[in-house]
Amino acid sequence: MRNRIVAVLVAMVVGVVLLYGIPRAYLLADLVQDTERRETQRSADLVAVAVEERRSGGGEVDEDFLGSLLHGGESITLGQADGPEVRVGLPPTGDSAGDIVAVRALADGSELTLRRSEDLVGQRVSDALLPLILIGLALAVGAALVVRVLAERLSRPFRELAGVAEAIGQGRFDQTIPHYRVAEAEAIGDAMRRGISRLGELRRRERDIATNASHELRSPISALRMEIEDLASWPQTPPEVAAELTSYLPQLDRLSTAVRTYLDTAQQQRLTDVDVVDLPALVRDALTRWRPRVRAASGPALVLVDEPARPLHVCASGSAVAEILDRLLQDAVDRRPTHVLVEVDSQDGFGRVRLELEGEQAPAGSEARAAATLTAVGMGGRVSVVDGHTVVMLRRAGEDVQGENDS
Structure with missing residues (x-):
């Protein structure tokens, strides 16, 4: 759900940016080109005036003089009626059909041509469009970040409810469902x-x-x-x-x-309403449920000291295994130890959960352990006490045992 919200909202933002940015880019490019044409016309007028003033004063109009009136990306060609043509700036081979050209006829019959390069105009169009493109990208990235935060907040209640529903499906009906503003x-x-x-x-x-x-x-x-x-x-x-x-x-x-x-x-x-479950995953879930309760009551530290590197499947019901672990953890906490060390491994075709208590201060109870034993026996397992530590044994799934034997 979260990814879909992010994708939809980001697509909407990108669509709005494109709908605004593309027409704006065309308008801006036309505006820059119009500005370049007007500047070319003004520059041609100024060069023509300068040439006529130079000649009226008796000066010579040569390449050095015309070069002083030239800007980058431009060329000036002066075709004289009684003399050779004078050209400064871009070489003739650099002329393009897309160049901006302004022609002025002088009083002595000569012709002045000012040409502004197409590459120069394109560069100035690109410079004008660059801020627009950067703003569009910034809006898209900023919108993605904002939308992700909003999607996280909007989807969080539903993800929490999905987790609660999963726990209910496993038979744990002691779930606390918070209230939401949504x-x-x-x-x-x-x-x-x-x-x-x-x-x-x-x-x-x-x-x-x-x-x-x-x-x-x-x-x-x-x-x-x-x-x-x-x-x-x-x-x-x-x-x-x-x-x-x-x-x-x-x-x-x-x-x-x-x-x-x-x-x-x-x-x-x-x-046995569920045939095969992952024992380490159920142990982790049980410890996650119990840690807040134990911490609130200043109880012992619950530590998962060892677990298999891969799943350890047992033939049992998830709700029944959770019930066994809850009863044994309650029994362990009631004995007021300083630490409860939990170990998960396999032995002789059984998945085993071992609870070791450090600093035990009270004698072991019997009701919780007896109830856990009854549930385990109903699934073909057992609960026993070995060297003072509680051990849960549940039958492993046949495929896992066969895979280990083959390897």
Whole structure:
């Protein structure tokens, strides 16, 4: 969007400059040429007067005298009725059809010709047009700079909203959307705030269902099965009724299996809604989100000490990985260390994120780590503690592992 705004506005400015500058250049060139013609005519008049005065005083009109009346880029030719022609200035071979020529007839019958070179006129036209061209270029460059600044300011809200939308698409609904003075951006921001609220509520309900549905559905089915088995085994129950009750048990087992399969599938789809993600990129995003919070609370420094030189893809959901990292960073910050050193690497077909705490002052919590462990296990990974440091292991994408094996 920003580049398009810059291109459109700069094109408009350049178009306006050209629409004004080209006609102005033609007018200016005509004005310079008219001025040169008038000056040539005046110069011819002055030379003619000087020649006649020279002759009336008894002086000789020679090349030296005519040369003293000459300017650069001009030639004077004096054709005498009773003598040879006298010429000073440009050689005859330098005459051009585009030269400005002024001819004067003198009283003694001789003819005076003053010629101003076409090259001189063209040079003066160029000198007159140069400021106009420079002003046009300066306007174009200045407009490009001003337009770029304006485009940056106009597009900034939409670029920020695009980043927020990308984060929401990855399942992070804790985004803060600022308010903007641009009406269109503010309208989009309002719609996204309402959408985040609704999506967050839906996600909370989904988690509640995933957490409670197992107990709310499986427990009654198991209790009903036990009741039917007890009723079928009572001595007072006729054999025909007991056999009928026993025939209901396979249907209950099928119902229990269907419920368990549905809940497991829903949980797996929630955790693995994205097949492959770049683990270092998610770690960088998590640290970027947490640094302002930790800095505001005078917490520890979050340092990414090592990461792979190329992408490290894992089979996981971006939202689930972000949730794991958020919980583990919260757990690490709660232990009040001085530094949290984060390392990303790969080991045995797993992408690994290692959190090392320096200056730990409080014992490790259990709730955040347990929740992170549950999420990681659902994606085929794990969260463990090695030498007092928290390590997240997630299964690597098959193509990456195969590429490393081939190399």
